[in-house]
Amino acid sequence: MLQHEHFDVVVIGGGPAGTSAAILLAKAGKHVVLFERSAFPRFHIGESLLPACWEIWRRLGVTTKIEAEGFTVKQGINFGMFNQKPDVVLLTAEYPEYFERPYTYHVERARFDEILLEHAEECGVIVRREWSVSEVLFEDGLAIGVTAGPNNKLATTIYSLVVIDASGRDSLIARKLGWRQPLPDLNKVSHFTHFKGAFRRNPHDIVTFGEVIDGSVTTDIHTIDGGWVWYIPLRDNITSVGVVLDTRYSKKLGDSPQTCFDKAIANCNCVSDWLSEATQIMDIKTISSIGYLNEHFHGDGFVLVGDASMFVDPVFSAGVTLAMRSGVLAADAILDGFANGRDFSADRLSQYEKCIRKPMDNIFKMIYNWYRILERKDANNIILRSRQIPMLREQFIVLLSGGYDKVTIKQILAAADEPTSTYLIK
Numbered sequence: 505m506l507q508h509e510h511f512d513v514v515v516i517g518g519g520p521a522g523t524s525a526a527i528l529l530a531k532a533g534k535h536v537v538l539f540e541r542s543a544f545p546r547f548h549i550g551e552s553l554l555p556a557c558w559e560i561w562r563r564l565g566v567t568t569k570i571e572a573e574g575f576t577v578k579q580g581i582n583f584g585m586f587n588q589k590p591d592v593v594l595l596t597a598e599y600p601e602y603f604e605r606p607y608t609y610h611v612e613r614a615r616f617d618e619i620l621l622e623h624a625e626e627c628g629v630i631v632r633r634e635w636s637v638s639e640v641l642f643e644d645g646l647a648i649g650v651t652a653g654p655n656n657k658l659a660t661t662i663y664s665l666v667v668i669d670a671s672g673r674d675s676l677i678a679r680k681l682g683w684r685q686p687l688p689d690l691n692k693v694s695h696f697t698h699f700k701g702a703f704r705r706n707p708h709d710i711v712t713f714g715e716v717i718d719g720s721v722t723t724d725i726h727t728i729d730g731g732w733v734w735y736i737p738l739r740d741n742i743t744s745v746g747v748v749l750d751t752r753y754s755k756k757l758g759d760s761p762q763t764c765f766d767k768a769i770a771n772c773n774c775v776s777d778w779l780s781e782a783t784q785i786m787d788i789k790t791i792s793s794i795g796y797l798n799e800h801f802h803g804d805g806f807v808l809v810g811d812a813s814m815f816v817d818p819v820f821s822a823g824v825t826l827a828m829r830s831g832v833l834a835a836d837a838i839l840d841g842f843a844n845g846r847d848f849s850a851d852r853l854s855q856y857e858k859c860i861r862k863p864m865d866n867i868f869k870m871i872y873n874w875y876r877i878l879e880r881k882d883a884n885n886i887i888l889r890s891r892q893i894p895m896l897r898e899q900f901i902v903l904l905s906g907g908y909d910k911v912t913i914k915q916i917l918a919a920a921d922e923p924t925s926t927y928l929i930k
């Protein structure tokens with residue numbers, strides 16, 4: 505007779521959200537299995553991290569491994585707004601007291617995610633690579649396990665006390681329960697690729713505050729017609745370049761992703777110049793309908809973490825940091841359930857959703873306002889004004905370094921002396 509396996513916790517997906525949750529639960533002695541559909545290392549977009557990651561890495565015990573990798577050091581963000589020179593350069597080192605370290609990294613996600621997955625295994629997580637979860641099993645609304653198996657082979661039932669859905673944009677549970685809500689106001693599409701040999705600025709020209717770390721860079725964000733461009737220098741002379749466009753605008757540019765990308769980049773003088781000697785080394789990849797927000801992030805016996813719960817927009821590079829943070833908060837809520845008679849009811853797990861909604865809310869509002877700024881091409885917008893108003897500058901730097909529970913959009917508007925009606929406070 506077929507013996508079904510039983511675990512304390514099943515984790516679906518080995519991205520940063522899933523591994524963060526799995527690591528903390530395994531370290532606390534729980535019997536955790538993690539299913540990852542892909543063969544690692546695998547390409548993934550999401551290369552610019554935030555300084556708020558340090559405290560998460562410390563909790564996971566993975567700091568030394570990440571430091572040893574020698575990823576490209578990111579000291580801040582450079583905004584090129586409507587060609588209003590000079591660019592707005594926001595460096596975490598200007599307000600170092602808010603974070604464990606005043607810098608972070610640009611990472612190749614293939615390697616970064618692999619480090620986390622290997623660390624999970626070392627911490628005792630049973631990792632099943634190239635295994636897909638086809639279904640989450642429910643009994644009277646309570647998640648009781650999953651159906652999973654090696655890719656293209658027979659799946660079996662695996663029981664658990666709790667299921668963590670960390671399946672990324674697939675959002676396995678939210679789609680099944682009809683919780684996934686698109687965000688029509690943010691109907692964006694992204695086309696992106698990698699280049700070799702693109703221009704690198706001298707860090708001494710951009711890092712005008714604090715210690716200039718050898719070889720360090722900033723994430724560059726430049727506005728263009730219909731959206732914006734990212735320019736993220738990585739190791740080995742490789743640069744990640746992507747455009748995020750209003751979907752209707754992108755369709756007007758052409759049918760093929762390569763044409764849309766080329767035409768959008770041609771609208772950005774500085775990035776066009778930086779790429780003039782470079783070679784594109786990857787086919788264009790496209791992600792459409794970028795933003796969605798699920799109605800709920802938890803239920804009886806399950807939680808949704810990272811992109812499986814929501815994703816709004818990549819402009820402030822919040823995805824990986826929020827994903828890891830949601831994994832940590834979910835693990836904390838589940839451990840609380842273990843400490844309280846193995847109570848994994850929706851009621852007990854609701855603390856997770858309360859904790860993660862607050863930081864998400866702040867970055868969401870900022871993202872909505874970013875697109876308002878782009879629509880108006882407001883030459884006096886709050887990002888440009890952060891050059892003159894020190895309090896506003898401080899709050900932006902904290903927010904854009906990942907301090908989502910350290911500042912609010914209301915504080916930002918107050919510092920800018922802006923009536924809240926000017927900007928969207930949803």
Ligand SMILES: Cc1cc2nc3c(=O)[nH]c(=O)nc-3n(C[C@H](O)[C@H](O)[C@H](O)COP(=O)(O)OP(=O)(O)OC[C@H]3O[C@@H](n4cnc5c(N)ncnc54)[C@H](O)[C@@H]3O)c2cc1C
Binds near residue numbers: 516818823825
């Ligand atoms: C255009 C774009 C640019 C971005 N740029 C940035 C950036 O610069 N910085 C940043 O921080 N974030 C960025 N992001 C966001 C970032 O990519 C995500 O927020 C982050 O990867 C979320 O991590 P996760 O662990 O939730 O999901 P993922 O990293 O997507 O991991 C989910 C994992 O689950 C696995 N999986 C899925 N379904 C199953 C299944 N049924 N069974 C088993 N395994 C399964 C997948 O193979 C995958 O490995 C960007 C996003 C987009 C769309």
